[in-house]
Amino acid sequence: MNKWRLSLSISGKIVYLSHLDLLASFERALRRSGLPVAYSLGFNPHMLISWGPAHPVGVGGDNEYCDLVFAEPVDEQWQQQLNAVLPDGLHLNSARPLLDGATSLMAAINYAQYLIELPDNVNTTALDVAIEQLFKSDSCVIERISPKARKRLDIRGAIDMLKRDGKLLCLSCRLGGTPTPKISELAEILGVTVCSARRTGLFIDGNNGKILP
Amino acid sequence: MLTISIWPQIKKNLPDVQKPAQYIGGEFNQISKDAAKVSASMVFCFPDTYEIGMSHLGLRIIYEAINAEEDLLCERAFAPQADMEAKLRQQHLPLFSLENHRPLKEFDIVGFTLQYEMSYSNVLNMLELAEIPLIAADRMGWPLVIAGGPCVYNPEPLSDFIDVFVIGEGEQVSIELMRLVKEIKNEGGDKQELLNRALKIDGLYIPCFYKKVAAKTGVIIREPESGQVPAVVKKRLCVDLDKTVFPLKALLPNIQTVHDRLMLEIMRGCGRGCRFCQAGIIYRPIRERDPDLLREQARQLVAATGYEDIGLLSLSSADYSCISELIDMLMADHSCRNVGVALPSLRVDAFSVDLAAKVQQVRKSGLTFAPEAGSQQLRNIINKGVSEENIFAATEAAFSQGYTAIKLYFMIGLPYESNEDVVAIADLAQRVLLAGRKVxxxxxxxxxxxxxxxxxxxxxxxxxxxxxxxxxxEVLKEKQELLKKQLRPIKSITLNYHDITTSLLEAAFARGDSRLGKVLLRAHDKGCRFDGWKEYFRADLWAQAFVEEGLDYRNIATQTFACDDALPWQHISCGIDSDWLWQENLKAASGQPTVDCRNGDCNGCGVCANLASANVLATRAGDDHE
Structure with a gap:
């Protein structure tokens, strides 16, 4: 087995790609690179890649993860080789070999941090009150409307930390288990508009604190 | 030229629209030039969404051909979806190009491709969103609004709105026109000067030089205003496809498109001469690319894109002379890296099924065949050249190889069709299914x-x-009901049919004259757009628009012309002799066949003589072909 854990960053226009389109874009880059990516067996061979939590459309990411299997050993140059053919805005930060039997990214990652940039004219006093309000209450119910259904979700449990620093908002969220708010939903609760948002980190939150995947 | 980008304003709206990636541009392999450093610019507009437009090969070819010229620039624009359109209108933002998010009105040329009559309302809507006056006569300055594509073989319904129609293959003539724009701008000339001098370029139909004349039948035809104006505009043609530009660093769309694969154009034209088929006539003669060149192009394309499928594009890929050899070469080069080959257009015969089996060694999804008519008599009338044996050979081969789902395409409403011919569709389908179960x-x-x-x-x-x-x-409705009745008891056969009003409107705009321009304008004012999309199509608004102009789309769609009647499109020529078309029409009545001219037997359609061209068939080195 020749399995690697990759950390990637997503920035610029490419953040508007849906998660699926981003995966297609990454797989095409891998094919351009000529690297010996392993494929599944069976009727519809697909590349052996498994991703961590999907990046939300419109939100950048500093450290997004995927596990990738090569069919044969690769030399040290492979990371540069891949970076040379990645589309604008997608960058391989680092990669480390993974041992057999490592927990999958989706099962392991359960914590995310975001940095949200607010406009210059944001009403900080009102925002601070709204944040305080949010933390005082035990529940915060939002309505999510999709073409198929209308759902009421309590997103309070997912929010671990929310701090304002000037016109930046730092958000820490638990993933999995309780419903997680979208950035736009949180902005509505707080009564602000968002200039840009990015996911700064994904973590495994366990008994030993938060560790990187 | 101004170089204002409205990206910051567009970006603000992206969180609130569906599939925002269709508005961002910047795709891998995008060509982005500095507009200030080129001499003439064009924005290629596809009057439908990004997902559909980015699957269009013509866009890719023109984009490549123009941008390969250092002094010229081509960017892309698509019809925004309803949510984005609402934002643009609310915020008074003009429609923009994807490369540099520049307003369309800042380009020298705004060029539309007309692939489907039901996209005409989108052409008007895009012009309006671009803040460009819709009526050609109202546009004093730049941009020049042009249109090309298969629908321009009857340009009249749009002739009030378009300054210049490009007839035929556009890769060379676009450049000639842009160079003329460059010249005129350097001289400080205006658009009228440009139109005057554009008369010297072959393949351009410039409506303002033609008067509208009522023919005996009441149909409006076009006649040249003066002797300097060509009475008939002949299409442009690339005689040697191997020497034309082909995009080898293909753009990778940002979102999944309807045909999301590599496009390798293996030939143009088709010699079969199916009598209903416009593509089989207007793209003549047959021109096949050299297989070794295609092999090299495929290598470069795969390396430059990383696509997982190579689509072999043509009107009928199984007809390509070296198709087996080509597929073998492509599979040898690419299958080890899990890059597959796709054949989007299959013939109805066992050979095609073998080809399909060859390329789809793993996935047995589904196959599609188009017998077009249910009875042999009607297939002879339309010169489909497919026998019942061919149909059973193809479907039995497919079922015996493990395919479990087959699609069959038919038409109803063909000339000389009786209700028995319609029932024959249901009958044929049932027999195909029974034969399939046996094998x-x-x-x-x-x-x-x-x-x-x-x-x-x-x-x-x-x-x-x-x-x-x-x-x-009424007749179409009756035929649809007849089919439904026949097939209702059979659970394993699913019947899909087209909306009748949409088909009749399509027929009206395909066959109508310049009077339809006013109807189109009214329909646009009432809010018609995306008429090819079921969820947006408004039959009621279209009906009102026709009534208000005192026209009936049903009459235009169903009107029969006599041999010597003037036709609204008679000033446009695709190089085929009109006498030959009439002879074919007569042969249809008696069900006489006309053979495919690729085998050497000339049927005398006239295209080779009229356009100084010939069928070009591919051979491989070592072949004994003459």
């Missing part, structure tokens, strides 16, 4: 499924059936 491998448990796509025939200009009217609403 189906025992180990496959999944029941066989047939899907019938039954379109209503739309007579198109420049075909042997151009003189025939479409069936009227």
């Amino acid at each position: 189906k491998p025992a180990e496959i448990r999944k029941p066989l499924k047939l899907t019938l796509g039954v379109a209503s025939f739309v007579p198109k200009p420049h075909t042997p059936f151009q003189w025939h009217g479409a069936n009227n609403e």
Whole structure:
């Protein structure tokens, strides 16, 4: 087995790609690179890649993860080789070999941090009150409307930390288990508009604190 | 030239629209030039969404051809979806190009491709969103608004809105026109000066030089205002495809498109001469690319894109002379890296099924065949050249190889069609299914499924059936009901058919004259757009628009022309002799066949002589072909 854990960053226009389109874009880059990516067996061979939590459309990411299997050993140059053919805005930060039997990214990652940039004219006093309000209450119910259904979700449990620093908002969220708010939903609760948002980190939150995947 | 980007304003709206990636541009392999450093610019507009437009090969070719010239620039624009359109209108933002998010009105040329009559309302809507006056006569300065594509073989319904129509293959003539723009701008000339001098370029139809004249039948035709103006505009043609530009660093769309694969164009034209088929006439003669060149192009394309499928594009890929050899070469080069080959257009015969099996060694999804008519008599009338044996050979081969779902395409409303011919569709489908069950491998448990796509025939200009009217609403309805009744008891056959009003409107705009411009304008004012999309199509608004102009789309769609009647599109020529089309129409009436001219037997359609060209068939080194 020749399995690697990759950390990637997503920035610029490419953040508007849906998660699926981003995966297609990454797989095409891998094919351009000529690297010996392993494929599944069976009727519809697909590349052996498994991703961590999907990046939300419109939100950048500093450290997004995927596990990738090569069919044969690769030399040290492979990371540069891949970076040379990645589309604008997608960058391989680092990669480390993974041992057999490592927990999958989706099962392991359960914590995310975001940095949200607010406009210059944001009403900080009102925002601070709204944040305080949010933390005082035990529940915060939002309505999510999709073409198929209308759902009421309590997103309070997912929010671990929310701090304002000037016109930046730092958000820490638990993933999995309780419903997680979208950035736009949180902005509505707080009564602000968002200039840009990015996911700064994904973590495994366990008994030993938060560790990187 | 101004170089303002409205990206910051567009970006603000992206969180609130569906599939925002369709508005961002910046795709891998995008060509982005500095507009200030080129001499002439064009924005290529596809009057439908990004997902559909980015699957269009013509866009890719023109984009490549223009941008390969250092002094010229081509960017892209698509129709925004309803949510984005609402934002643009609310915020008074103009429609923009994807490369640099520049307003369309800042380009020298705004060029539309007309692939489908039901996209005409989108052309007007895009012009309006671009803040460009819709009527050509109202536009004093730049940009020049041009249009090309298959629908320009009857340009009249749009002739009030478009300054210049490009007839035929656009890769060379676009550049000639842009160079003329460059020249005129350098001299400080205006658009009228440009139009005057554009008369010297072959393949351009410039409506303002033609007067509208009522023919005996009441149909409006076009006649040149003066002797300097060509009475008939002949299409442009690339005689040697191997020497034309082909995009080898293909753009990778940001979102999944309808045909999301590599596009390798293996040939243009088709010699079969199906009498209903416009593409089979207007793209003549047959021109095949050299297989070794295609092999090299495929290598470069795969390396430059990383695509997982190579689509072999043409009107009928199994007809390509070296198709087996080409597929073998492509598979040898790419299958080890899990890059597959796709054949989007299959013939109805066993050979095609073998080809399909060759390329789809792993996935047995589904196959599609188009017998077009249910009875042999009607297939002879339309010169489909497919026998019942061919149909059974193809479907039995497919079922015996493990395919469990087959789609069959048919038409109703063809000339000389009787109700028996319609019933024959249902009958043929049932027999195909029964035969399939007999040959189906025992180990496959999944029941066989047939899907019938039954379109209503739309007579198109420049075909042997151009003189025939479409069936009227009642007759089409009756034929659809007849099919439904026949097939209702059979669970394994699914019947899909087309909306009749949409087909009749399509027929009206395919065959109508310049009076339709006013109807189109009214429909646009009432809010018609995306008429090819079921969820947006407003039959009621279209009906009102026609009533208000005192026209009836049903009459235009169903009108029959006599041999010597003037036709609204008679000033446009695709190089085919009109006498030959009439002869073909006569042969249809008696069901006489006309053979494919690729085998050497010339049928005398006239295209080779009229356009100084010939069929070009591919051979491989070592072949004994002459």
